[in-house]
Amino acid sequence: MSDELKRGLEGVLVAESGLSHVDGEVGKLVYRGYDIDDLAHEATYEEVLYLLWNGELPTRTELDAFTAELDAEHDVHDDVLETVTQLADAGERPMAALRTATSMLSAYDPETDADAEDREAALNKGRRITAKMPTVLAAFERARQGNAPVDPDPDLSHAANFLYMLTGTEPDAVSEETFDMALTLHADHGLNASTFAAMVIGSTMADVYSGVVGGIGALSGPLHGGANQDVMEVLHEVDDSAKDPVQWITDARDAGRRIPGFGHRVYKVKDPRAHILEEKLRDLSESADDTKWLEYTTAIEEYLSEDEGLAEKGIAPNVDFFSGSVYDHLGIPMDLYTPIFAVSRAGGWIAHMLEYQEDNRLIRPRARYTGATDAEFVPIDER
Numbered sequence: 001m002s003d004e005l006k007r008g009l010e011g012v013l014v015a016e017s018g019l020s021h022v023d024g025e026v027g028k029l030v031y032r033g034y035d036i037d038d039l040a041h042e043a044t045y046e047e048v049l050y051l052l053w054n055g056e057l058p059t060r061t062e063l064d065a066f067t068a069e070l071d072a073e074h075d076v077h078d079d080v081l082e083t084v085t086q087l088a089d090a091g092e093r094p095m096a097a098l099r100t101a102t103s104m105l106s107a108y109d110p111e112t113d114a115d116a117e118d119r120e121a122a123l124n125k126g127r128r129i130t131a132k133m134p135t136v137l138a139a140f141e142r143a144r145q146g147n148a149p150v151d152p153d154p155d156l157s158h159a160a161n162f163l164y165m166l167t168g169t170e171p172d173a174v175s176e177e178t179f180d181m182a183l184t185l186h187a188d189h190g191l192n193a194s195t196f197a198a199m200v201i202g203s204t205m206a207d208v209y210s211g212v213v214g215g216i217g218a219l220s221g222p223l224h225g226g227a228n229q230d231v232m233e234v235l236h237e238v239d240d241s242a243k244d245p246v247q248w249i250t251d252a253r254d255a256g257r258r259i260p261g262f263g264h265r266v267y268k269v270k271d272p273r274a275h276i277l278e279e280k281l282r283d284l285s286e287s288a289d290d291t292k293w294l295e296y297t298t299a300i301e302e303y304l305s306e307d308e309g310l311a312e313k314g315i316a317p318n319v320d321f322f323s324g325s326v327y328d329h330l331g332i333p334m335d336l337y338t339p340i341f342a343v344s345r346a347g348g349w350i351a352h353m354l355e356y357q358e359d360n361r362l363i364r365p366r367a368r369y370t371g372a373t374d375a376e377f378v379p380i381d382e383r
Contacts, residue, residue, distance in 0.1 A: 005368060014363070015199070019052060019351050020188040024266035024314075029273065031188055032056070040276050045158050045183040045344075046070060049130065052188060052351040053123060067158075073131035074152035074161060077108040081139050081149055088143035094339045095220040099213055101136040105129065106209040116205040119354065125208045126350035133343045134158070138165035141336060159183055162343070167331060174287050175330055178280045182326060185273040185319060186341050188348030190266070194218035194225075195345070195352050202353030203363040215349040216342050225338040230260035232324035232334050235296050245299040261321030262304060268314030277322035284329040293325035 006012045021030050029036040032051055039048055043057070046067050050058045058066060080101055087097040106112055109128060114121035139149035142165075150165045159180035163171040171179070191199070197218035198211035219225040238248045249259060264271060278297075285294040301317055304310055327337055 009196075009365075014196075015191065015356060017191070017352065017355060018055070019348070019355060020190055022190045022266050024264070024268050027267055027269040027272050029189070036185065036272055037276060040181045040184050040273075043184065045180050045187070045347075048184045048187050049347045052347055053126070053354070070127055070131050070158065071152075071154045073128045074135050074154070076105070076132050076135045076139070080104050080108070080136065084136055084140045085143040088140050094137065094140060094335050095216065095225075095342070097140050098133065098137055098339045098342060099216040099220070101140070102129065102133060102216060103209065103213045105132055105136075106207075109209070112207075112209075114207075116207060117357075119357075122208055122350075122354055122357075126347075126354070129208060129212055129350070130346050131158075133346055134162040135165060137336065137339050137343060138162055141166055141333065142168075163330065171330075174283060178284060178326060179330060181276060181280060182323060182340075183344040185276060186344035188345070188351065191352075192224070193221075194342075195349055198349040199352045199356050200363045202356055203360060205357065205360065208350050208353055211353045212346050212349055215345065219338065219342050219345065225341050227260045227318070227320035228324040228327070228337040228341070229334045231320055232328060232337070234260060235293055235325065238296055239292065245296045246303045249300050249303060259300070259304065261324075262310070262317055263313075263315040264318045267316065267318060270316040271318040271321075273319035274317045274322055277319060277326050281322050281325050281329070284326060288329060290329075293328060297322060297325060 018032060020032070022028075031039060031048065032055060034051070034057075039051075043051075047058060047063060049070075050063060050066050083104055084097060084101050087100060092100075105128070109125055111118075111121045111124055114125075135149075135152055142149055147168075150168050152161050153164055153170075156164055156170065157176065157180065160171050160176040163175060163179055189195070194215040198215040201211040201214045202208075234252075238245050241248055243251070252259065281294055281297070285291040301321070305316070310316075324334070324337060327340065328334075332340065
């Protein structure tokens, strides 16, 4: 076996999965064989969850039953909501608050002590986590604004419920559809850092709460999540300047700044999810009669796409380049963008944990030791 070091596990195959496939050369993403474009436009997030967790798309009867089970789990214990309020009052960051509250949910799970190999119990826990995370995040934001939490509405979809609990107003059809699509687009994406973190935790036969909390922790790092917020901050900088977008980007690059929302570890062409969110950004912009962000992103993309150096390196728009503008049109604060990513990706984390545990082997890589081997120990009183 070669002892060649693979920093960051670049190019290393560590598992087989039937959940999602990313073809970075042609810009294609599939969930269990279904193209992301079809799922985003034709399926709901609830259908996608069912697909990821059960291996096939549901029938109408199966979807109705699954949705009813998910809706029944949206409520969160008052103790958790009180903790969320305390975290908001303390000025905690949204991602950290979501991590803490998600961990706390375990204390009120009726199957918290179920055997680690009980797949049905694990799926039940996963359903509760996925249903309650939006409630927790919406309650946190309302607490930051000095408002009481809004109870979930069992008659609303998973996507509509979050927007309703966040704002207190039932979203219109365009907003609901757009947010549902955003959840679908972020539900899974191969063996990325947070998914791998959750899978490593799952390989110890820890429960799904532990894996999801670990996934949130990995996603909170700026090298994984957060680029959508960075893009929005850049757009605000452009808007606050006296420059047009192209001039601003030119000056920023000349100053050595990296433009967020461009480039991806896997994609060498435009991210297929970016195409879909660009379309929804256009719909929202026209619906609101406010095309500013659309004009800025279009101008920046056209300018950078003409850069032959970037094209040769395979640097193109990724999903984050458009998601921030979409969320802004939906009235979502910037520092909630990455937590929303986690709310969606939890479904994928859970799916990967359960898939790996079906043929489990503890993930235990090794490191090449580079330290001393012959250090002489000196008793503490002689040092």
